[in-house]
Amino acid sequence: MHSCRRQVASLGAKMPFNLLVLACLAYVAFLFLVAFAGERRAAMGAMGFLRSPVVYTLSLSIYCTAWTFYGAVGYAARSGLEFLTIYLGPTLVFIGWWWVLRKLVRIGRQQRVTSIADLISSRYGKSNILGILVTVIAVVAATPYIALQLQSVTQSFGVFASETPENWALPNHDATVFWVAAGLALFTIVFGTRNLDAKEQHHGIVIAIAVEAVVKLVALLAVGIFVVWGLGGGPVAMIGRIETIANPAWMIQPTRWAGLIFLSAAAVISLPRMFQVMVVENVEEDHLARASWAFPLYLVLMNIFILPIAVVGLELMPAGANPDMLVLTLPLSQGQGGLAMLAFLGGFSSATSMVIVETIALATMVSNHIVMPVWLWLRPDTARTGDLRGGILLSRRLSIMAVLALGVAYFKMSGGSNALAAIGLVAFAGMAQVLPAILGGIFWRGGTKLGAVLGLSIGFVVWAYTLFLPSFGEGAMLSAEIFRNGLFGIGWLRPQALFGTEGMDPLIHALFWSFSLNTAAYALGSLLSFPDPVERVQGVSFVNAFDEESQAERLGWTHGQAEPEALLNMAQRILGDDAALSFFETETAAQGKAGYLPDLTPAFLAALERRLAGSVGAATAHAMISQLFGRATVTVEDLMAVATEAAQIMEYSAQLESQRSELTRTARQLREVNEKLTQISAQKDAFLSQISHELRTPMTSIRAFSEILTEGDLPPKMVADYGQIIHAEAQRLTRLLDDLLDISVLENGSVQLNLGLASITDMIERALVAASQTRPERRFEVQRDPTREAIFVRTDPDRLVQVFINLISNARKYCDAEAPRLRISVRQKGGRVMVDFIDNGSGIPKEAQGLIFEKFARLSDESRAGGAGLGLAICREIMANLGGTVAYLPGQKGAAFRVSVPLRLDPAAGVAAKETLRV
C-alpha cells in the first residue's frame, strides 16, 4: 500500500508554474471575451439567450464557490454526509419557499433595490443607519469568505505547480494571492463599473458567471466520473468502499444537521452575492419559476460525486494530504494531467465567480451607503452642481479594491490555515443575521427601524463574540482568559457557553444565541416603537408588494427603462393630448427624425422636464421622469415631499380648471339654447307664413266664386262648374286642417297608438285601395312579391297604412313615367321589416332629397292634386312614433322610399326613438 502510493505520487504530472499562469490568463481572457460579447449584445438590446432562465439559474450557482468545489470533498472526508446540509437548505428554500424569493424579486424590481443593505434600509424608512449597519455586517462576514476563495486558488496553484519557474515569478503564496486579487479587481472594475446602471445590472458579468458555472460543473462531474468508474470500480463497489471507510466522526448529529440546514437556507437568501444575482440581476420574475427546480438540480449534480471522491481520496492519498485539495490532487496523482487541469479551472471558476459577484455587491453597498454619503457630506456643493457619475464610479472602483484588499489582508493575517468549510460556516452565520429584518420586513407591517437596528446589532455582536472572534483561535483575538472565565470574568459571558449553555457545538451555540437574541430584539424593538410616515409607507408597499404591482400597472408606471411611448403617455396625461403630441413632434423634428417618438437624449429629457415642471412643479416633474427613465433612484422622502407639493398644485389647478370649465359649459349651453330659440322662432314664422298661404289660397277661390255666384246672371253650366270648384277648395281646406291637427298631435307625442297585430300584406292591400282615388284616371301598375309580404307586425296598423297610402299616392301623383309603375318589396332583417316603395319616374333631385320630409316642402306645384305639402312630414312623425323610420333611398332609378318598422313595437322604445329624432 505504501509503495503503491509512492509510485502513484512519482507518476504525478506536475506542471511548470508559468504554464499554469498562462492557462489561467488564457481562461480569464476567454471570460473577458464572453463578458464583453454579453455587454455588446445587451447594449444592442438583443439579449435573448443571454438573459434566459437557463442563464439566470446558472448565475445562481455562485452559491457553489471554491468552498463547494474543493471544500465539500474535504468536509465529506472529515464529517461524512454533513456537507449535504449546506445544499439541502437552499434546495428547501427554492422548492418550498420560492414564493418568499418571488416576493423579494418583486420588491427588488419595484423599489429598484441595489443591494441587500439597500433593501433593508429602504424597507425601514430609507434609514442610513441600517444601510451602514448591514454594509458593515456584510463586509465583515464576507471578508473571510473572499479570503477563502483566494486561499483555495493559491493552494491549488501550490499543489499544481512543482518546479520553480525559470525566471519571471516565484510560486510564492503571498505573491500569488496578490496577483490573483489584482486580476480579479481588474476584471470586476472593467465589467462591474463600466457604466452606471440604476438597476445595478451587469449583463457581461452574469453571462461570464454562467459560463464559469458550466465549467465548474463539468470539471467536478469529470473528476467524479473518473473516480467512480476509473478508480472506484463502479457505483456498486463505491457504496461498499464508503461503508468500509465510514468512521464515528461521520455520524449524523441531528442538532447540527438541523442547525446547518437552517443556516444554509438563511444564507441563500441573505448572502450579498446571492441577493445580487437572484434579485438585482433578475430581468424577468418568471425566471425564478425555472430556477426553483433547476437550481436544486444543479446542486444535486454538484454534490453527487463528492462522497466518492472523498472516500477514494482518503484511500489512495497519503495520510497528511490536505482533504480540501483532493479534487485536484487525486487526478494529479493518477497522472491525469488534463483532468487535473480541468479540475483546476473548475476550482478557479468557482473562486473567481464568487469573488467577482461578491465584490460587486459589497462595493455597491460600501459606495452607496458609506462612501457617497460621506463624500456628499464633505462636499455638499457637488450634489447640486457637479456630475455625480464620475464620483460614483470612482467610489465604486475604490470600494472594489478595498474589499479585495480586505480579503488579501485577512488571508495573510489568518495564515490561510483554517479548513475551508469552517470559514464558510462562520461567514454564513454572520450574514444570516439580516434574515429576521428581511423576513419581518416583507411579511410584517409592524416591523420598525428600531427593531431592525436592535436585532441586527445584537445578532452581529453575539455572532462576532461567540463565533467570529473565537474562530481565529484562542489567544488570537480573544484571550484564553476570556474563553475560560468569560468577559470581565463573568462566567455566563463565556463566548462558547453563553448563559451557561455548555457542551453545545460551538457553531450551533453561536447560531442559537445570535438568532434568538436577534429575533427577540427585532420583535420587541418593533412592538415598542412607532414607525415614522416614510417607514409606514415603505412597510405597506413591501408587505403588499403584489398589490402594489397591480396598482403601479394601473397608473401606467413602468419599472424598466422608460420607452419614449411611456414618456409620451405621461406627458399626455399632464399636458393634454395635443400639447404633448406637438411637443414631442417638435422635439423629434429637432433631432432630425419623423414621427412623435424622439430619442431619449439628455437634452430632450431636460426639455421635457422643464415643460412638465410648468404644469406639475419642478420636483414632481423631476421625480416622474426619474422614475420612468430610471436616471436616478428617487427616494421615498423625495416622493413624499413631491406628493404634498403636487397635491396642493393639483388641487388648486383642479379648482380653477373646474370653475373655468363650468363657466365654459354654461356659456355654451346658453349659446345653444339661444340659437335653438332663434331657430324655433324663425321656423315658427316660416310655418305660420306657410299655413297662411296654404289656407288663403283655397279661401281666395271660395270667396271669389261665391261672390260671382251671388251676383247671379250666370248660365247653369257655369254655376255648376263654379259650385264644383267651391266644393273642391272647401275639401282642400278641410284636409289641410286635418293634416295640421294630425302633425301637431304626432309632434307633441300625445298621439294614441292602437297597437295590434297585422300582416304587411293586409296593410299594403288597404293602402293600395285607399290610394287608388289619387289620379284614378291614370293607368298605374304595382309590382309585388306576396310571398315575402307574409310578415306579421305588432304596431299601430292604421298609422302604418296611413304612411303606405301617402307613399303610394305620391307615386301615383308625381311619377312622370310614360307607363308609371311602382315596385313594393318587403324584406325582414334582424327585428325589423323594411318596405321599399320604388317607382320608375325620374326620382327626386339630389339637392331636394334632404328637404322632402320638411313641412310644406312641396317640390313642384304643377301636378299637385290638392296636397298641402305635409304628407311626408306626417309620415316621418308617424314612423318616429312607431319606433321606425322612413327615408329616401338614393341611387334607385325612380323615386324610392324605405319604411323600416320594428317587428314588435315596444311603446317606450317608440317614444325614445322619437326623442332622439327630435333632438
Next chain:
Amino acid sequence: MAHVLLIEDEANIAEALRFILARDGWQVSVYADGAAGLAAVTALQPDLLILDLMLPNLSGLEVLVALRAAAATQDLPVLMLTAKGQERDRAAAEAAGVSAFMTKPFDNAEIRARVRALLGG
C-alpha cells in the same frame, strides 16, 4: 280694349279673376308660370299685369324686377297679389316698383276698382 295679362299658378283663382275681368270688358290672358309669363309680357305688351307672388320657375318679385329693368316695361302698371300677406313681402314689392299690392282672399269689387284705376279708367 285694354289688355290685362295675369300670371297666377292656382288654376281656380286664375279662372275667377279671368271671369271677373272679362265680365268688365277687359281682354285677359292667363299664364301659370313666372318665366312664361315674363316672356308673354315682353311679347304682348299688355296694358296691365296682375302678378302672383309665389310662382313656379320665376317668383313674382323676380318677374317684377326684370320688367322694371327693361325700358319697354319700366312703366307698365303691375298689380301684385299674394296669399302670404306678410308686411315683408309688401315692402319688397314696393321697393321693386310695384304699382299696387293686394292680399288674397280679395274682394271682387275691390279688385275691379283697382284694375280700373290702374288702366286710367
